[in-house]
Amino acid sequence: MRAEGLVRKGAAVTTTPTAVAAGGRDLPHPAREEIRLEDVLHALSDPLRLRIVRELAADGGALSCSHFDLPVTKSTTTHHFRVLRESGVIRQVYRGTTKRNALRREELDGLFPGLLDCLLAAAGRQAVRLGGS
């Protein structure tokens, strides 16, 4: 399928980098005031994303994407991190070949005091209740 849209791209093509994802490699984050509760709840309503957030909170620092051993492919992992970033839950910063992911804890606490701790506590309780660690 896929018509032969690309013909040995490395050959005679101009190879202009288009700088779309190049350049400073900045990632779009919502401003603090733009974070919406519904988006945060939706982001955390996925088991995989909730697990990511729990691990980030447990570590307290910044972890790379590859640090997580998730039962999905890299593409899907990228997708989930993007959802978390665009909802304002985490902040992503490039650092060499890896990316550092960290909770936006202070901002979230400012917007919704106590919510993050309540959610993490609830998730932890449920994990214990369901036989998890």
Added chain:
Amino acid sequence: MRAEGLVRKGAAVTTTPTAVAAGGRDLPHPAREEIRLEDVLHALSDPLRLRIVRELAADGGALSCSHFDLPVTKSTTTHHFRVLRESGVIRQVYRGTTKRNALRREELDGLFPGLLDCLLAAAGRQAVRLGGS
């Protein structure tokens, strides 16, 4: 399929206030232990459902579906209430031609202490911040 629709309580039913309450129509609710945090968060990630829950919490009692003036049709309203019920957020009981909707506050507080209050507070803060009521 409806072979069990023969409940027909019209006869000499005990009319216990708590059990079958006011009708032969029972609605399926998840047991307390079956309530999952992800489902609750997903249920509350919809603006309409979050609004319903806020009104229920503000009233503190049981409100009928038709009490809410939502910008959707009745079918959609039914759908949203069903999502809230099946996720364990609210309890629905028939009473005559109407249905009473109430938060399952005690059970939720038992499972996830403080979570509901945090969520309601966060929703209230956001409503104020966004110029709403």
Added chain:
DNA sequence: GCCGTACTACGAGGGCTATCGTACGACTCG
């Protein structure tokens, strides 16, 4: 018995989401 009210069931449409595979770009180290 009959009608109005309150809500449900079912089916359909349109959009979003989760997942994957493949191809590609950016960076580091030999």
Added chain:
DNA sequence: CGAGTCGTACGATAGCCCTCGTAGTACGGC
């Protein structure tokens, strides 16, 4: 430079979700 690692972009697929309209059921009152 070349190879390897880390992550992204794009296309595709399947499934879920929100919405609606129509038709139907249960209850209460006339």
